[in-house]
Amino acid sequence: MWVSDKLSIDPEYFSKLSMGQHPELLYIGCSDSRVTAEDLMGMKPGEVFIHRNVANIVIPTDSNMNAVVQFAVEKLKIKYIIICGHYECGGVKAALNPSDMGQLNSWLQTLRDVYRLHSDELDQIKEEQKRFDRLVELNVLEQCLNIIKIDHVQRAWYKTGFPQVYGWVFNVRNGELIDLKLDMEKEFEKIRKIYDLKPTT
Ligand code: CO
Numbered sequence: 001m002w003v004s005d006k007l008s009i010d011p012e013y014f015s016k017l018s019m020g021q022h023p024e025l026l027y028i029g030c031s032d033s034r035v036t037a038e039d040l041m042g043m044k045p046g047e048v049f050i051h052r053n054v055a056n057i058v059i060p061t062d063s064n065m066n067a068v069v070q071f072a073v074e075k076l077k078i079k080y081i082i083i084c085g086h087y088e089c090g091g092v093k094a095a096l097n098p099s100d101m102g103q104l105n106s107w108l109q110t111l112r113d114v115y116r117l118h119s120d121e122l123d124q125i126k127e128e129q130k131r132f133d134r135l136v137e138l139n140v141l142e143q144c145l146n147i148i149k150i151d152h153v154q155r156a157w158y159k160t161g162f163p164q165v166y167g168w169v170f171n172v173r174n175g176e177l178i179d180l181k182l183d184m185e186k187e188f189e190k191i192r193k194i195y196d197l198k199p200t201t
């Protein structure tokens with residue numbers, strides 16, 4: 001059905017796909033079944049390289065993530081990396097409510113660290129829903145920073161000015177895709193003295 005649908009629109013569809021991929025975009029998003037990358041961006045197969053995990057987290061020792069990012073940056077030479085979080089994210093919610101989650105504990109620790117880093121701001125938000133939403137946004141910011149802390153990302157960045165990193169939030173309550181308009185140069189400037197890996201030669 002899906003095959004015949006595609007072929008009815010373009011008989012060359014699969015032979016074109018088999019020629020290779022040249023996406024300009026790496027999308028890193030949550031595994032949540034409601035947040036489907038191509039759908040929400042209106043993109044077709046071949047247009048976006050994708051990595052998804054619980055709560056769209058970038059952990060430097062995650063070899064799956066590292067392989068995806070390195071391949072995207074060095075081989076595909078993608079120009080843009082988008083970290084996309086979403087409101088009502090179960091992973092973020094769990095991080096706000098400490099309890100023993102078994103296997104998930106170590107994964108959620110990264111999110112709890114984001115909460116701790118921003119607890120001054122978050123604890124001032126009285127309304128629970130708004131605090132939850134804000135942690136979703138701050139998690140996106142921190143994961144964008146985690147991307148530019150990665151050595152091969154910085155190498156490419158210093159050499160070509162790419163990839164550029166963007167932070168988005170998908171609002172599952174109304175379908176809106178929100179660009180957090182993070183100025184990554186400015187954000188990186190704040191932590192450059194700690195994380196700058198620019199070669200000195
Ligand atoms: Co989620």
